[in-house]
């Protein structure tokens with residue numbers, strides 16, 4: 001990396017591109033950008049820029065490229081893995097002003113929006129045409145479509161309707177050197193290699209997105225949700241596998257354990273069964289008759305798998321109330337603990353109960369509590385480890401606890417992150433999931449898009465050296481390294 | 489994938505010596521897509537011995553198969569458990585393989601509603617140009633650990649490496665299916681497909697040819713029945729097709745044994761070609777000479793035409809899509825639509841990242857890759 005003449009010179013050059021209010025360089029102004037949703041990690045950037053036009057972004061990227069300055073893209077900063085954590089010598093590029101909905105095409109069922117548009121705003125704009133954007137992260141009120149693309153975000157309805165990658169047709173933006181680029185198209189495929197799929201989920205490491213073309217789908221006529229209680233986590237886990245095995249793909253299938261249910265109930269009064277060891281939320285949507293038929297089949301399977309109590313929503317108000325607790329699981333956890341760390345691994349569905357038991361063991365081992373909320377239908381776990389970040393000792397144990405969950409997931413045939421991304425948080429766990437040759441392949445892939453390595457450096461793919469050190473530390477902590485993991 | 493597998497070791501050795509000797513390898517499965525893309529060249533690298541279903545768990549909705557497994561075997565195993573490949577990959581010849589299906593990345597009639605091959609690719613094991621056996625993705629539904637190499641490799645025509653094994657998401661077969669037929673001209677048919685597509689109807693596939701639109705509905709039986717009645721009533725002369733005729737019709741489109749897709753030697757010699765135009769579904773009828781078959785609710789338009797390549801490519805590009813030259817006497821115009829300079833630079837970079845010696849399927853996708 002070339003040395004910058006000085007921060008002042010760089011800021012002067014930026015000031016030729018952007019109006020005064022669009023450059024934040026004083027510590028008190030950049031403070032709100034110091035972290036994302038993973039507040040345990042903080043860093044102060046060289047500066048924050050808030051461009052308003054594509055021409056400004058292009059000029060900023062060209063300047064940074066010429067001067068070797070790192071770029072960290074930023075949407076709403078709700079990411080949970082430190083993906084938007086600033087680089088100490090880098091520019092944090094906020095897409096906040098790219099918040100225009102450019103086009104909603106009710107006939108083609110697509111929308112073209114700028115990357116800073118909030119997830120929910122797309123569905124709101126499409127609603128007048130009876131359409132919506134399906135992926136619905138719980139953060140959808142705040143998070144941006146650019147951030148969703150970068151993380152391949154999911155939500156409670158992704159079991160049936162797919163993740164971001166399944167609902168995005170095209171991404172327009174810039175390469176690290178300021179060249180304009182388009183991935184995908186308005187058609188269902190594009191010529192050449194599928195670069196769009198590669199850019200989705202790439203955590204701001206390959207390109208900067210400025211516009212996104214999304215697929216919209218017709219709003220279902222009705223949706224109804226079943227709330228089923230279970231006396232033990234084993235039968236709740238088995239019920240999830242049975243639903244899928246019976247040939248049903250619910251619109252949503254979520255699991256919460258007893259303590260999560262209690263925290264959520266205290267937070268929003270959703271009407272949850274507080275006696276149950278676990279509850280399942282199982283949703284059906286479609287036409288009236290379709291839903292009636294499917295709800296009947298679902299109830300039969302849930303009963304057979306030992307549900308102790310079953311309640312079916314009879315109105316939209318009640319359905320939304322069932323979901324309100326689930327959708328507020330994270331803030332609700334904030335109500336019962338000073339801090340929480342959200343894990344995001346995915347495991348085969350059949351391992352759900354086994355994993356819940358393993359987490360119980362880890363609570364003892366690390367001396368910290370953990371509440372569990374799972375996108376059970378997809379096998380995607382969100383254990384929330386409760387701790388106090390102001391206590392360094394608790395923070396240390398929390399990190400070990402988290403790493404233990406991730407590595408247990410990999411051993412169960414899963415992955416360290418299902419939808420929140422690697423960011424800075426799961427760098428060590430990437431050493432466990434991937435071999436050295438696989439990680440090097442990732443690095444070469446990154447270089448094909450960003451040869452100078454200026455986009456979000458230090459994230460997602462750990463260096464070989466870091467993994468070597470992590471391997472040693474593992475032995476030091478008396479845990480077993482897993483050199484030859486069976487992956488298939 | 490077990491590293492001690494003798495078939496795999498044999499492939500690794502072949503790749504290492506090809507790399508050392510700068511020998512081009514033509515990765516082969518069943519050979520059913522030989523005619524597609526650019527002409528293969530190089531020594532054959534037969535993937536068929538690396539065959540068999542490695543694991544299948546219906547309740548996990550995932551199957552893992554080695555590259556040489558035939559599609560016929562895979563589909564039969566899934567059907568036994570009431571499951572299927574929802575993207576209906578083409579079976580252009582009996583011996584076509586799972587590896588070829590992933591490498592070509594082609595999807596069938598249900599693509600617009602169910603998704604494409606890449607939407608169902610969960611993970612794969614790749615033998616890259618360094619002779620390394622690498623695994624990306626996995627068997628779980630959601631996975632964002634590292635870049636999505638599995639999807640990048642899907643549809644790569646083998647230029648990044650040899651696919652050894654792949655995990656695919658499978659789905660339950662739809663409980664009810666019905667096919668409707670309507671007599672409609674092209675623009676009315678396209679308009680109908682768009683209006684129907686914007687409503688919560690169980691639309692599953694569509695095909696328009698020679699003034700006749702066929703639409704397949706699939707889903708819960710009550711929903712299919714209700715929608716079938718409604719759509720039939722909406723267009724005068726709308727009718728329900730018998731199940732056997734319907735399934736033969738859809739197979740003839742999916743597997744392209746419908747005569748529309750075949751070109752005789754004489755037709756080829758005359759300069760007639762088969763083109764695949766992937767365009768936004770909202771594109772109005774394309775003013776081109778020739779005969780047309782429309783799929784995917786208007787988003788896929790097959791043309792048999794003698795029109796020059798430049799005309800076809802411009803028509804697709806103007807509509808916001810791209811044109812692939814599928815069957816022709818010669819493909820001097822390039823099988824695939826040319827890329828812009830930035831995209832081509834990324835493609836070259838990726839080729840160098842996976843296959844620095846350029847041994848895998850050189851030129852099959854684009855010259856120089």
Ligand SMILES: Cc1cc2nc3c(=O)[nH]c(=O)nc-3n(C[C@H](O)[C@H](O)[C@H](O)COP(=O)(O)OP(=O)(O)OC[C@H]3O[C@@H](n4cnc5c(N)ncnc54)[C@H](O)[C@@H]3O)c2cc1C
Nearest residue numbers: 075076077078079083137138144146147150153154204209
């Ligand atoms: C309460 C809460 C609930 C959540 N629930 C869910 C959930 O259900 N499902 C889920 O998937 N996630 C969830 N998340 C995580 C988070 O909301 C998602 O990851 C979201 O996609 C991040 O969007 P953002 O705009 O906040 O991105 P940021 O946090 O600002 O950035 C995330 C990453 O994207 C990159 N990036 C952002 N914009 C661009 C761009 N335009 N071009 C290139 N790169 C860019 C950044 O560099 C960074 O690496 C939740 C978070 C919170 C706080």
